[in-house]
Amino acid sequence: MFSTVISGAVHGITPYIMHVEVDASDGLPSFNMVGYLSSEVREASDRVKVALKNSGFKIPAMHVTVNLSPAGIRKEGVALDLPIAIGMLASLSEIDSDFLKDTLFLGELGLDGEVKPVRGVLPIARCAKENGIKTLIIPYDNAREGAVVQGIKVIGVKSLPEVVAYISCEKDKRNNLIEPTVVDIAKVFETDSYSNMDVDFADINGQSAVKRAVEVAAAGFHHLLMIGPPGSGKSMVAKRIPTILPTLSEEEALEVSTIYSVSGMLDTNAPLITRRPFMNPHHSITETALTGGGMVPKPGVISRAHRGVLFLDELAEFRASTLDILRQPIEDKKINIARANGTFTYPSDFQLVCATNPCKCGYYPDMNKCRCTEKEIKRYLSHISGPILDRIDICVEASKVDVSDLNNNNSLNESSKTIRDRVLKARKIQEERFKGTKLKFNSDMSPNDIKRYCSLGMREKAYIERMFYTMDLSARAYHRTIRVARTIADLDGSERIKEIHLTEAVCYRMTDSKYWSKSKT
Amino acid sequence: MSCTEEDLIYSNWLMHTDGIGKSTIFQLLEQYGSPKGIYEIPDKDVDLVFKPKQAEWFKLAKKEIDPDICYRKLEQKGINIFPEMHDLFPEKLRMIPNRPFAIYVLGKLPDPDIPAVSIIGARMCSEYGRFIAREFGSRLAASGIQIISGMASGVDGISQRGAIAAGGKSYGVVGCGADICYPAENRDLYEDLITNGGIISEYKPGTEPEARLFPLRNRIISGLSDAVIVVEAKKKSGTAITVNMALEQGKDVFAVPGRTTDRLSDGCNNMIKEGAFIATCAEDIIEFFGLGSLNGTSSSNSSNSPKAAKPSLKLNATETLIIQIIDMNKMSISEIHQRMEESGKAMAVPEVMQIIIDLCAKGVLIQEGGFFRKRF
Incomplete structure (x- = not known):
């Protein structure tokens, strides 16, 4: 007999609905699986057969064919064990096929019939809802993740017999057998916001200019570079950036959680990511780890930093080729990866935050400590490629910190909340300004947009021109300066x-005139 | 001893033979009388006169380098060669240990009748070093003293720039061929030195700068000078090598003192401890040579103070505080802001930025990347 079970899978991060077709008929006893399978899917046949046997089902010697449709997409992962097993049972008439019409199954099976968690539940659940499916039967550990999608019944199951019992049960008693999992999203957002963040800007003494620069960067979504000696708190500052960013909106949270779901990195207990991600890859990271890799690529670090912060510590130590990879994602806010079986597009709309020492030993311009020659200093920062620097709007120097400052009472320092409130206010203004356009932040503005949204008065125009002349800044820096000035305003x-806004914006540009151009006496 | 064109041609050829150094040349000169004599050593004698390796080099050079063509090339580049038998070969260089056989000069040689001092110091110098180097360079040059230095970045180049800006003469002794500008960013200085002094090298034109060549040229820097002034130097540095050579050559060494907490002044302070003369202002040197200052400027210590050099601007209290806060080294805005807070004058960061940029526009501060320094 023939039966169809609905399941789902992700290709890259794009979910699609899959039909598991099983036919059991008389003939030479065999078990065939077709439909462009990877080896882990092929292995499902053994797991399913043994799991069925150990769950107490007798499998008669029959000619069984399993087809995974659409057959044109390569199937990966272990989430198809459960649907295949259910399909077998249905084709053997052990369970009611009617139930299968609007139910989606997902799950890996153990040999004892246990249902184990799988990846990609969240995007598949969203896709299921769009396709009018009413019930999800998914591993217990993934139940909360699936239940994040509202308006669909989610049943978390622990074993194969449990699934069969649920299906065989009378319709109105099913809820008593296994209670559907429900997640209240509003509550998740409430409890998961900033209250339990363990870091705060109040922890940082001194570094006022850096803190200010970070605030401006956060408000306008500008990329940021901090240059400073070891121990000046660059990493400390970077780690606290997420605490001053607004929470993710529901839509953003789903986007981010989808990426983590596909990567298998979602926490069972916190199925929806509500905080902005903070990724800080080590500088030895490979290009594939950064962009995403594999036959069907898994999202890389830059995609996992989507809607959050990508922090590159020791920027000058990164391989130049690795940094160059970032150029396209920064520009397009997404990354395209081409593989033999298709091109994959992953989102990568992150705020780039970089930190670096000013020289190899890290102490320049402190002549008492710096042991580098002038050449070494020049060489150190010239590692960083110009195109990356061109995309960084704000550069700021972190100063050295005296030990005595560390012991100061930090109750006077501004808390993350105070700073965040200002950031939120500035973001609100941007939202209103860019209503009805594709733009979201000041940092998105093209030179044409700048003309439209950042008109300068006569006095200010003359002022900025004079500044560029006296400070010897390149014309290329002009638009970036105006963008930043807009955010400051x-x-x-x-x-x-106003003038004071322009001055500050210029201050964030001066670093490159020093490090990345020739300087004489 | 007079010097004919023939001597020049064959001296140049000798300088171009690799593997045959000045000590060998001096020995052979005693035996064969002139550079041409060496060139014409009969083939059968070559193996007797030279060590085996050198003999090979010698034969090779004789085969491949034509003395006349080689000399024409030199003339085309405008470089003069002064072998030690030349009348104009600096008398001072004849006296030093390990004297060169010949020197190449692009431009002129220092005038032997006018005092010459070398101003040397760290490549990576502080703002203080920069200021002192410029002051000494320009003041000494203005009083007619010739400035000799290594044309390096830092103190060397700055003092020479100062000398030329003051309309004086300055000579750069380089550790590469005289036709090569090293470091490349001192191109403007290199050009200026050719017209207002000279580039001097004991290496044949075309020699690439190499680390091992630089300590050797230091003996020529001190050798050409009557006194050596050390502006800023760490305890162990190339400057220390020059000073040792100067002492070996019996030259007077002056050191400009610095704060004891500055590692960059350790070398100078140590020299003073060991008996070097103290130079606190350019006039100390000018008086040492009995020149008396030009323009009637008084020879007081205060002549080095920044205020004397610049007419004072009217600054308000906050501006004055910022000027006070910025020390000898460069400072970032963060640091300035923090110091202001510590001295009880807290301000918002953007306001501090405004004032600092304003001070830059007034020319009181100089911006270097994210750092600011005082204009001395």
């Missing part, structure tokens, strides 16, 4: 960009 709640 937003933070200030000012409609007009």
Whole structure:
């Protein structure tokens, strides 16, 4: 007899509905699986047969064919064990096929019939809902993840017999047998916000200019570079950036959680990621780990930093080729990876935060400590490629910190919340400004947009021109300076960009005139 | 001893024979009388006169390098060669241990009748070093003293720039061929030195700069000078090598003192401890040579103070505080802001930025990347 079970899978991060077709008929006893399978899917046949046997089902010697449709997409993963087993049972008339029409199954099987957690439940659940499926039967450990999608019944199961019992049960008693899992999203957002963050900007003494720069960067989603000696707190500052960013919106949270779901990195107990991700890869990271890799690529670090912060510590130590990979993702906010079986597109809309020492020993310009020659200093930062620097709007110097400052009472320091409130206000202004356009933040503005949204008065125009002349800044820096000045004005709640805003923006640009161009006496 | 063109041609050829150094040349000169004599050593004698390796080099050079063509090339580049038998070969260089056989000069040689001092110091110098180097360079040059140095980045180059800006003469002794500008960023200085002094080298034109060549040229820097002034140097440095050579050659060494907490002044302070003269202002040197200052400027210590050099601007209290806070080294905005807070004058970061940029525009501060320093 023939039966169809609905299941789902992800290709890259794109979910699709899959039909598991099973036919059991008389003939030479065999078990065939077709439909462009990878080896782990092929192995399902053994797991399913043994799991069925150990769960107390007798499998008669029959000619069994399993087809995974659509047959044109390569199937990966172990989530198809459960649907195949259910399909077998249905084709052997052990369970009611009617139930299968609007139910989606997912799960890996152990040899004892246990249902184990799988990857990609969240995107598949969303896809199921869009396709009008009413019930999800998924591993117990993934139940909360699936239940994040509202308006669909989610049944978390622990074993194969449990599934069969559930299906065989009378319709109105099913809920008593296994209670559907429900997740209240509003509550998740409430409890998961900033309250239990273990870091705060109040922890940082000194470094006022850096903190200010971080605030501006966060407000306008500008990429940021911090240059400073070892121990000046660059990493400390970077780790605290997520605490001043607004929470993810529901849509954003689903986007981010999808990426983590596909990577198998979602926490069972916290199925929805509500905080902005913070990724800090070590500088030895390979290009594939950064972008995502594999036959069907898994999302890389830059995609896992989507809607959050990608922190590159010791920027100058990264291989130049690795950094160059970032150029396209930064520009397009997504990364395209081409593989033999298709091109995959992963989102990568992150805020780039970099930190580096000013020189090899890290102490320049402290002549008492710096042991580098002038050449070494120049060489150290010239590792960083120009195209990356071109995309960084804000550069700031972190100063050395005296030990005595560390012992200061930090109750006077501003808390993350105070800073965050200002950031939120500035973001609100941007939201209103860019209503009805594709733009979201000041940092997205093209030179044309700048003309439209950042008109300068006569005085300010003359002022910025004079500044560029006296500070010897390149014309290329001009638009970036204006963008940053716009954000600073937003933070200030000012409609007009004033001189003081321009001055500050110029201060964030001066670093490159020193390090990345020739300097004489 | 007079020097004919023939001597020049064959001296140049000798300088171009690899593997045959000045000590060998000096020995052979005694035996064969002139550079041409060496060139014409009969083939059968070559193996007797030279060590085996050198003999090979010699034969090779004789086969491959034509003395006349080689000399024409030199003339085309405008470089002069002064072998030690030349009348114009600096008398001072004849006296030093391990004297060179010949020197190449692009431009002129220092005038032997006018005092010459070398100003040397760290390549990576502080703002203080920069200021002192420039001051000494320009003041000494203005009073007619010739400045000799290594054309390196840092103190060397700055003092020479100062000398030329003051309309004086300066000579750069380089550790590569005289036709090569090293370091490349000192191109402007290199050009200026050719017209307002000279580039001097004991290496044949085309010699690439190599680390091992630089300590050797230091003996020529001190050798050409009557006194050596050390501006800023760490305890162990190339400057220390020059000073040792200067002492060996019997030259007077002056050191400009610095704060005891500055590692960059350790070398100078140590030299003073060991008996070097103290130079606190350019006038100390000018008086040492009995020149008296030009323009009637008084020879007081205060002449090095920044205020004397610049007419004072009207600054308000906050601006003055910032100027006070910025020390000898460069400072970032973070640091300045923090120091202001410590001295009880807390301000918002953007306001501090505003003032600092304003001070830059007024020319009181100089911006270098994210750092700011005082203009001395």
